[in-house]
Amino acid sequence: MKKNPLLQVSDLSVTFQTNGDTIRAVTGFSCQLDYGICTAIIGESGCGKSVIAHAILRLLPETALVTGSVQFKGKDLYSLSLEELNAIRGRQIGIIFQSPDRALNPTYRIYRQIDVPLRNHQVVPEKKRKDHILTTLRNVGFSHPNEAARLFPCHCSGGMNQRAVTAVVLSLLPDLIIADEPTKGLDSLRVSDVKSSLLKVKDEGRTLLLVTHDICLAQDLSEELLVMYAGEIVESGKTQDILQSPMHPYTRGLLKSLPENGFIPIPGSAPSYANMPSGCRFQDRCAYASERCNNNLELLNKNGRMVRCHLFC
Structure with a gap:
């Protein structure tokens, strides 16, 4: 079923x-x-x-x-x-924002950024919370999570703050x-870290x-x-x-x-x-545009693929 x-x-x-x-x-x-x-x-x-x-x-x-x-x-x-x-x-439902400088509280260390929502939502028992936070920081690419946990956002690069935001979200174990x-x-190495953490999810x-x-x-x-x-x-x-x-x-x-x-x-x-x-919003940039592109068109089902284009009418 x-x-x-x-x-x-x-x-x-x-x-x-x-x-x-x-x-x-x-x-x-x-x-x-x-x-x-x-x-x-x-x-x-x-x-x-x-x-x-x-x-x-x-x-x-x-x-x-x-x-x-x-x-x-x-x-x-x-x-x-x-x-x-x-x-x-x-x-x-967790959301990883694309502007970490606005998503993080500038007066909290990274550890507290993660700890507060964990406490509010009671995701893990208190005695396991520290290990859970440090493991999450390591999973998003902090090779020295104990050091990272003590930092304020102003001490971090944009990439580090992006990883911190990712850690906050992943630590809560949301369904979506x-x-x-x-x-x-992020540089290519850190992109790989975040990709690995999302693959683990x-x-x-x-x-x-x-x-x-x-x-x-x-x-x-x-x-x-x-x-x-x-x-x-x-x-x-x-x-x-x-x-x-x-x-x-x-x-x-x-x-x-x-x-x-x-x-x-x-x-x-x-x-x-x-x-x-009116009609197709891409027509002014399209090499295949014709008069019929001025007409509105819904998504069309083409062998399981949905496409919004008069070429497939």
Whole structure:
């Protein structure tokens, strides 16, 4: 008997009002996260990836208009009280933020950054807490965890603080981890450390939602891939299928822009969120654009792959 999904996001849209403009940051986003699976969201900076990560946990500002449904273990997160939601945040759904300098308390040592949420959520017995904290610090790449635990964030590099944030989240043993650009600002060695810690999370049967511009990281970690452009999904399916034979012209362009594929940039720039074109949002940058691209198009199922393109009508 198939389990219900751990997380079900349905028709999520996020809109902001800024200086009289309506900014449609995310439009009609849907995805399903099954237990023990890593799903990655990739796309250029500004495509709405991080907005989705924050919307799931209701971390967006009050000015954001959010519509759609976010179901976690069958519960609608947008119908919960703040007290009920806070019991889920951190303990059941953890998020690794991409701005560690803002995620960490500048007056706490690294040890206390991890210890406080562990105490609040009572994850491990007190007598085992120190060993648990030091083990977690070692798992995210601190070769001398006792020394790292005594540091304040101001004593750490950006990469060290990113690893500290990762340790805070992983120490709580959540069922779902949302990793929002977890390797941003890290050198290749530390990227490997964080990747290893996330792979260990998968081995433990927990679920990952990876938000990244690093396609190689998505390839190494994820089974399912969502490709976003200008606030909406343009292609989704099995990670290896998409990366080996991309269907949407944007996905093809994204892969061609990788250094190992010639470092060929996609011409032009993404449209303004305050003035989206009708129909396909990629048409002004697409070599295959035609008159029919002015018409709106839903995601189409092509042999198990979902793609939003008139080429496949």
